[in-house]
Amino acid sequence: TLPLLAMHITQLNRECLLHLFSFLDKNSRKNLAKTCHQLLEVFQDPLLWSLLNFHSPVELKKDNFLLGPALKHLSICWYSETVKVCNTEDWMKNNFQKDFCKRHENTVSDFLLDVCNRCPNLLSLTLSGCGHVTDDCILQLLKSCPNLKSLKLENCVRITDHTLKAVTLHGASLRTLHVDFCRNVTQAGLERVREKCPSVMLRAERSANMIPD
Numbered sequence: 001t002l003p004l005l006a007m008h009i010t011q012l013n014r015e016c017l018l019h020l021f022s023f024l025d026k027n028s029r030k031n032l033a034k035t036c037h038q039l040l041e042v043f044q045d046p047l048l049w050s051l052l053n054f055h056s057p058v059e060l061k062k063d064n065f066l067l068g069p070a071l072k073h074l075s076i077c078w079y080s081e082t083v084k085v086c087n088t089e090d091w092m093k094n095n096f097q098k099d100f101c102k103r104h105e106n107t108v109s110d111f112l113l114d115v116c117n118r119c120p121n122l123l124s125l126t127l128s129g130c131g132h133v134t135d136d137c138i139l140q141l142l143k144s145c146p147n148l149k150s151l152k153l154e155n156c157v158r159i160t161d162h163t164l165k166a167v168t169l170h171g172a173s174l175r176t177l178h179v180d181f182c183r184n185v186t187q188a189g190l191e192r193v194r195e196k197c198p199s200v201m202l203r204a205e206r207s208a209n210m211i212p213d
Helices: 014-022 026-033 037-043 057-061 082-086 095-102 107-118 135-144 161-170 187-196
Strands: 051-054 073-077 124-128 150-154 176-180 201-203
Touching: 014 037, 026 037, 051 057, 057 107, 073 107, 107 135, 135 150, 135 161, 161 176, 161 187, 187 201
Parallel strands: 051 073, 073 124, 124 150, 150 176, 176 201
Antiparallel strands: none
16 A cells, blocks of 8 residues: 655645635635744735625624735625615614614725725626615726626615716726616616616616615
């Protein structure tokens, strides 16, 4: 029988280490990076961070990822009962709900503004359940990320026709636009996108003319 060959992880070359790290989640990458300087350098390699997925606003405040020009695909999808609170019209919220929203109402928007400053090569953005993201935030992102090809917005109550107008003015590279369950966009706004941007694949399931909860 052949003898077993033991190899320490740090004996692997950089390419192999990057490949290994690519299978790990953000927390596992961070924990592994704490073990030695060589693995910390792998963690800090921009090539490792072309794709980022987040599942709650809390994750955006952690230090287990890096933002930089290598980021191509970003997803922030919040599937939780508390999303219903954030997507309730402000005038319908009670004091408890208003206090709850104040704790994180700027978290996603501030993060996206950081993306505008650091990630000019972003190709796709997916936001779901992000009830506090505004038209101004999407406008800045379209201006800062001229190569953006896919913008998917779902259940984002503050998105209106102003975002659709921004797409017609600054979304030259855009090929896919979803505004599903975004109840404050209108049929007129959607028709404007279809007219001005015929090459964009537009989807708006249960959006225009939706009745607020």
